[in-house]
Amino acid sequence: MNKNIILLILVWLLSAVNVAAQSVTVEARIDSLQILIGQQAKIQLQVAMDAKQRAIFPTYVDTLVSGVELIETSKPDSQFLNDHQRILITQEYTVTSFDSALYYLPPMSITVDGKIYKSKALALKVYSIPVDTLHPDQFFGQKAIMKAPFAWEDWYGLIACSFLALPFLGILIYLIMRIRDNKPIIRKVKIEPKLPPHQAAMKEIERMKGEKVWQKENPKEYYTQLTDVIRNYIKDRFGFNALEMTSTEIISELLDIKNKEDISELNYLFQTADLVKFAKHDPQMNENDANLINAIDFINETKQVEEVNQKPQPTEITIIEKRSLRTKVLLICGIVFLSTALLATFIYIGMQLYELFA
Structure with a gap:
């Protein structure tokens, strides 16, 4: 008889440990119970469970309930607990409303290994913007579009690029003329005579x-x-x-x-x-x-x-040099580099002008 009792106690303890190890808790919180029309609130849904279990969070399309619109659903954030034996998963839902009322947010359901667990219900109070109806003269219509004030800081980049583009353009024209003019380079060297x-x-x-x-x-x-x-x-x-x-x-x-x-x-x-x-x-x-x-x-x-009466005269020598392949390659590389720099400069100037006058 005593052996049967001990066996029953052991079975009960093992069942209790297994149940405790597999317990699931679901909790829902809202960061603000009261908002104005158009403001946003965040609902945080958490589930704590065994690390080996799998959870499915609820999916909403456009609205959480009628009158409460869903703006964004964040990706779940996981955090391990108790030496990776348990896991805490958090997901946030950003909501808003454009109608003033007190909204009842029903419990949110999470499915863990095929079993549904629900959070507690929440409430959200949406207030309208207070309007002073006793002084209608204080209401103003839609304001006209205002132009931004002129600021030299907005033009510093354009002015600098414009001044930078001018010498680049001049050097580019010079290099193009050099590459087109394939005539040999003629240099005259004057050699001073050796004294007697x-x-x-x-x-x-x-x-x-x-x-x-x-x-x-x-x-x-x-x-x-x-x-x-x-x-x-x-x-x-x-x-x-x-x-x-x-x-x-x-x-x-x-x-x-x-x-x-x-x-x-x-x-x-x-x-x-x-x-x-x-x-x-x-x-x-x-x-x-x-x-x-x-x-x-x-x-x-x-x-x-x-x-005695000899007066040595300097000798002038004409040296004709053909343009080397290395010189041509350097000229072509210079033209390509300057063309790219000028193109990038003009694109930048165009984008800046578009942003200023758009």
Whole structure:
């Protein structure tokens, strides 16, 4: 007997747990019980059930009840509870009314696994807009359409785009003319002539005179510049590379061309320069002046006669260049880019004008 009682109690407990696990609750709420004609209210319908169950919410076409119109039905919003064992589903209905009255909203039905569950009934009071019938003179007819006031802010974009379009258009026209004009590019280059050797040497010496290099307390720098001028002159005048030769080698080469007496003073100049640069010789001021005069005399005595009155003229060279494929591609790309930019600018200007005057 005791065993049967215990078995019955266990069966009852299991049934109670199963029923509790499968309990379904439906609740309906409205955010505003009172509205004016044309205002909106939201009805929230919720169902709490087991996560494994399936619910079907009511579907309304145009009206909830006669006089209460349905504006919008939102998508259901789901929220899991109790570690995903239960689920809470919420759906909202937006309603309005254009007739003043107290409306009874009947219970809303939800079908869960084939069984219908109902919410509690709701009420909605719709008020008309109060009208002062004692003062009819305060009623006004329909107002005329007012034009928006002029504001420069509305035109900033158009003005900026217009100014931007002008240089784009000018560049586009220039590129189109360039691509149509397929003539070769002709450039004239003026080449300044090279001075004769003696003139170039005297120019450097005049520079040294202007800077008064020999008066500075650095004789090594003075003799280095002076011998470099002479070496360059010898290279250009006599045709051998005096820049890469020693002083002795230069004098030896010149002896094959000139007499020993003609280059004796130059030999003295080179000897003094070598002493200054390699033996730290400190020449006197008059010795520096004498070597400068020796350099000038050597240049004047060895310069070519035909160069004395010769005045070199600049040479002008005409260069004809055909337009390369790369240039054509760049021109075409520039035309396409500017055309697209101008088209987009004009479309934007047209849309803005349409919005302003529509």
